[in-house]
Amino acid sequence: xxxxxxxxxxxxxxxxxxxxxxxxxxxxxxxxxxxxxxxxxxxxxxxxxxxxxxxxxxxxxxxxxxxxxxxxxxxxxxxxxxxxxxxxxxxxxxxxxxxxxxxxxxxxxxxxxxxxxxxxxxxxxxxxxxxxxxxxxxxxxxxxxxxxxxxxxxxxxxxxxxxxxxxxxxxxxxxxxxxxxxxxxxxxxxxxxxxxxxxxxxxxxxxxxxxxxxxxxxxxxxxxxxxxxxxxxxxxxxxxxxxxxxxxxxxxxxxxxxx
Amino acid sequence: xxxxxxxxxxxxxxxxxxxxxxxxxxxxxxxxxxxxxxxxxxxxxxxxxxxxxxxxxxxxxxxxxxxxxxxxxxxxxxxxxxxxxxxxxxxxxxxxxxxxxxxxxxxxxxxxxxxxxxxxxxxxxxxxxxxxxxxxxxxxxxxxxxxxxxxxxxxxxxxxxxxxxxxxxxxxxxxxxxxxxxxxxxxxxxxxxxxxxxxx
Numbered sequence: 362x363x364x365x366x367x368x369x370x371x372x373x374x375x376x377x378x379x380x381x382x383x384x385x386x387x388x389x390x391x392x393x394x395x396x397x398x399x400x401x402x403x404x405x406x407x408x409x410x411x412x413x414x415x416x417x418x419x420x421x422x423x424x425x426x427x428x429x430x431x432x433x434x435x436x437x438x439x440x441x442x443x444x445x446x447x448x449x450x451x452x453x454x455x456x457x458x459x460x461x462x463x464x465x466x467x468x469x470x471x472x473x474x475x476x477x478x479x480x481x482x483x484x485x486x487x488x489x490x491x492x493x494x495x496x497x498x499x500x501x502x503x504x505x506x507x508x509x510x511x512x513x514x515x516x517x518x519x520x521x522x523x524x525x526x527x528x529x530x531x532x533x534x535x536x537x538x539x540x541x542x543x544x545x546x547x548x549x550x551x552x553x554x555x556x557x558x559x560x561x562x563x564x565x566x567x568x569x570x571x572x573x574x575x576x577x578x579x580x581x582x583x584x585x586x587x588x589x590x591x592x593x594x595x596x597x598x599x600x601x602x603x604x605x606x607x608x609x610x611x612x613x614x615x616x617x618x619x620x
Numbered sequence: 621x622x623x624x625x626x627x628x629x630x631x632x633x634x635x636x637x638x639x640x641x642x643x644x645x646x647x648x649x650x651x652x653x654x655x656x657x658x659x660x661x662x663x664x665x666x667x668x669x670x671x672x673x674x675x676x677x678x679x680x681x682x683x684x685x686x687x688x689x690x691x692x693x694x695x696x697x698x699x700x701x702x703x704x705x706x707x708x709x710x711x712x713x714x715x716x717x718x719x720x721x722x723x724x725x726x727x728x729x730x731x732x733x734x735x736x737x738x739x740x741x742x743x744x745x746x747x748x749x750x751x752x753x754x755x756x757x758x759x760x761x762x763x764x765x766x767x768x769x770x771x772x773x774x775x776x777x778x779x780x781x782x783x784x785x786x787x788x789x790x791x792x793x794x795x796x797x798x799x800x801x802x803x804x805x806x807x808x809x810x811x812x813x814x815x816x817x818x819x820x
Contacts, residue, residue: 384793388693392789436752492753574814575717577805581790585783593777 397512397522398584404514408580414517415562415569422559423566437481442560444473444480445553446494449536453495457503457598462493469493497535498528502595509591512584518558519565520587644743645732647768648759651680652730660725673719682762682769683711689771690784694792694799702799709806716813724816730757742771 384390398404427435447470454462469485469492477484486492501524502509510523521529533539533554542549568586576582659673687707688695698706729750736744741763749755760772760779772781788802795801 389793392693392786392793396786396790570816571717571721574720575713575809576787577802577809578787578790578794582783582787585786586778589778589782590776 396584397509397588399511400513404512405580407514407516408583411514411517411519419559419562420566420569423563426559426563439560440473440477440483441480442553442557443483444470444477445538446536446557447473448538449532450493450495452535452537453497453500453532454493456497456500457495459495459598462495465490466493466495496525496528497531498522498525499595499598501528503598512588520583522591525591642735644735644745644761644763644768647761648745648747648770649730649732651676651770655722656725660722670716670719673722674715677715677718678711680770682771683707683714685762685769685771686714686781686784687711689781690788691799692785692789694789694797697797698799702803706799706803706806709803709810713806713810713813716810720813720816743768744774 384393430438447466451463451466451470454460454466469490472485472488472490473480473483476482506524509525513521513523513526515521515526539550539553542553572579572582572586655673655676659669659676662669662672664672684707687710690710691698691706695703731748731750733746733748735746738744738760743761743763745759745761747757747759749757756776758774759770760774760781761768762771772779774780791802791805792798
């Protein structure tokens, strides 16, 4: 019954809420524009739905996984799944015109696949080959699509933007590993997607717990963190090293801090 | 001219960074060492740990400055009493949040990778916590009369001060801009704080 109510609530949210009202106060308007979240009412409804799914399904699953599976095995599984993502990262690095990254990713993939038992052992990190992730959302950003589009909260998958959402779609479609798996059986491809989703959630578990415990508005904290992190990644891709500095400034006079 | 001087000084400092002789790096190094040795790995009760952490944390961080920043546009609108009460509640909760985060420390090494100058006597000290995967942490410092205070901790490119600011402005927007309501919520969070279970 509870679930029906959530789903119903979600649908209502989608239909009724539409767009957030633009504030008229100039200061609040600045914040509104920084947030880049015109679909906030809908996003918040999806976020609430996600929290339910996390609390009742995914979080218990992660706790069970962590309890049942020894640490070494967990690392092996994470390494194996990460290794399978290297081909699509490599394609993106190439599309971004970043030959150094392309080489690093190719080297990592070759070394771990051949000598690391199909990627179970991460020898590349031991050899100090950097871990590089390149997705199609970034590729679009590098190609000059500077505007990420509004912030979006997707059911189960969580935060993204229109640009990155499209990126995920393209990556899934273009992933050579998926093509190979799909030709064997579509369930292999689905299984891989499910396992990746689970591992990604496992990776964010502690952060989510931290946010829910410490934040007065965990939706806003997640949005802020997601956006800062994207800014950093894309800034780095464009070679903007100082981007952290430029991102914000303490905007009050020095002497005001003294009593 | 001043900028050029800063730039040249920055370049001159680069080789020193590797030897960790830079005063800004020394400061962060000392703070983290003190917290690790006197709090995290000390064999004392949980209450004693928290009170020691609080002493180190409030000394190292300029929480008044941070509190002011995180309230953003709402700081100017607050009365002196509201400011004081907010700062107290903010300090209480932030101290607990960070004590809890530091408590997951399991002997990882912190390696300082560099220091960058910013405007207005500010520095960014870059460090890597040698975790698996490694975590990049940048400490934003402000220098005043030869002493440093931390004004932000940037974890994996996410400045904490900015996160707090965005969080609080969202809370305030949905509560009619009432700083009193925010302060109450912070107190509530702090009083009912659930400590993480230690792994293993």
